[in-house]
Amino acid sequence: MGGDYALVHLYYTIPPAVLLTVCYYPLCTKTDVYKILFLILIAVVSTTPWDSYLIHRRIWTYPPNAILGPTLFRIPAEEVFFFVIQTYNTSLLYLFASKPTLHPIYLVGESFRGRSRQLKTRGRFGISLLVASIFSGAGLVVKGGEGLYLGLIIVWAGPFILLLWSLSYQLLLNLPKSNTVLPILLPTIYLWTVDTIALRRGTWVIESGTKLGLHLWAGLDVEEAFFFLVTNVLIVFGLVAFDNALAILNAFPALFPTVSNLPSPLQLVKALLVPTLQYDDSRIYGLQEALGRLRRKSRSFYLASGSFQGRLRIDLILLYSFCRVADDLVDEASSGAEARHWITKLTKFLDICYASDAEKSEQRRDFIVRTFPEKAQSALSLLPTDILSPSPLYDLVKGFETDLAFSSDTPYSIANEQILQIYGSRVAGTVAELCLELAFHHSKEPTTEEQRREIIQAGGRMGIALQYVNISRDIAVDAENGRVYIPTDWLESVGLRPEDVFKSPSSSPIESLRQRLLDSAMTIYDEAKAAIELLPSESRGPMRVAVESYVEIGRVLREGQYKLKAGRATVPKARRLRVAWAALMKG
16 A cells, blocks of 8 residues: 555646636636536546456556555546546646637538538548547457557547547537647646656556557657547547537527526537538628627627627627627718618618517518628627617617717717716617626526616616726727717816817826716716626626726726727736636636
C-alpha cells in the first residue's frame, strides 16, 4: 500500500481542476453541469471494462507500493478517479473555449450546396479513415506481441470516435479550431508530461512485450501518448455531439416546438438523427446575419450574449437584429421622405404580423420580399412576434419619428428632458421591455403578473438610462449627422444653442452637459438595477452582464480617460471582461 498514484492527483490533476472550476464557476449553467456529468458517466462506464482487461492481461500494472488498495474490477481507485478528473478538466476547457459560440450558425443544410457537398465528402473520408484504423487495430490485437497495446487502444476508442464523427462531423469540421483543437491539445500535452513523470517514478508500468518500444520523448511510450490524445479526442467529440444536438433542438422550433435546458438522452439522439434535408436553411442564414450584425454593431451586447443560453439567446439576437435593421433603414435613408417611407412600411409590417388572419405568415413573407432590401429581409422574417407584445414594437417605430424631426423645419426636437425621456423610452425602453418578455417566456420559474409588471417597468427605466449613456457617448458622431439630443433648455442654461454643438461638440460647456447626462443616467440606473435580481435565475446573471457592460461606457466617459473608435468612446476589452466577470459573480 502506498500513495504515489494519489500524489499524482494531488499535485497534477486536482490543482488544474480547482483552477478551472473557480474560473468557470460564474459562467456555469445547469446545462453545463448536465454535459459534464453525462460525459463522466459515459467515460467511466465505457473505460472500466477495457482498463480492467488490460490490467488482467498485465499490459499495464501498478506496483503495490504505489496505490492505496481499493479497486473496482481490478482497477485501482486512483485510476477510476483519473477517468473522472481527466473528463472533468477537458470538459471545462472545452466549455471555456466554446462559451461565446452560437452553435446553430455552424449547421449546414442542403441548400448550402457547395458547402454541404464539401462537408459530406470530408465526412465520408473521415469515416473511411476511422474504419480502416479500426481494422488495422484489430489486426494488431490478433497478431499480439509488441503492437498489442496500441491495437487495444484503437479497437476500444475507434468505434466510439467513428460513432461521434458520423453524427457530428458537420460541427466538428465547421467550428473554430479554438473550440476543438485547443481543448484536445492543451490537456493532452499536459497529461503527456504528467505521464512521463509517473512512468519514471514507477507509479504505473507498461509491460514490455506488448509495446513497440518507441518513444515520443525520453520516458514517454508512443502508446501512452496516443492513449491520452485519443481519450481527449473522445471527450471533445462527445461534447461537440452534445452541442450539435442542442443546436438542432434550439435552432428549429418547427421540428422541436418545446425544448428543455436539460433534454433527455433520447431527445439528444433524436436531434442528431434529423436529416440535413429538414434543416431550415433560411433560419440558419438569418442567425448568421443576426450574429454578424451584433458583433459589428455592439461589442458590449455581443459579449453579454454569450452568457445567455438556448432559445433565449437566439431570440434575443434576433430581436437585436430587427431593431438594428429597422433603425438603419430610417437612419441611412437619403432623405426625410425615404425615412418616412420606411417608418410606414415597418408599421405595415407589424400590422401584418399581429393581424388575426390565418394566412398572415404567407402575407408577411410576401410583404418582406416585395418591400424591403435583401440585407434586411432575414431580420424581419425571423423576428419572434409570436412571443412578443405588439405595443413596444409599435412604440419603437414611433421613436424613429423623433429622428426625422432633425431634418424638418424644426430640427431641434429635444426641447427638454421630459421629451428626451419619452424618446429614450421609445427607442430603448421598449427594447428592454421586449428583452424581458423573452426572458419570462423562456423561463420555467413561476412569476406573478404583478412581479412581471414591476420588473418590466424597471426595465423600461433602465433602457432610458442606457440610452442616456448612448447619447453621451455619441455627441460628436450625432453632430456630424446633424443631430443634437442634448435638451435645448440644457444648452441654453450654459449659453449655447443647438447649432453650437455642430461647431464644437467637444467644448467645455458641452463636456459639462455630457456629465449632466451621465449623472441622470446613473441616477436612473441606480433606481432600476434592483429589479435585475428579481429576474428568473437563468437570465439574471446574463442580463446583469448586458446592463453593466453598457453602463461601463458611461463610467469610462465620466473618468475622461478613453480611446475613440469611429468617433465613439470604447471600453478596453480587458476591462469589459472584468465587468462581465464581476456581474456574473454576483450570483
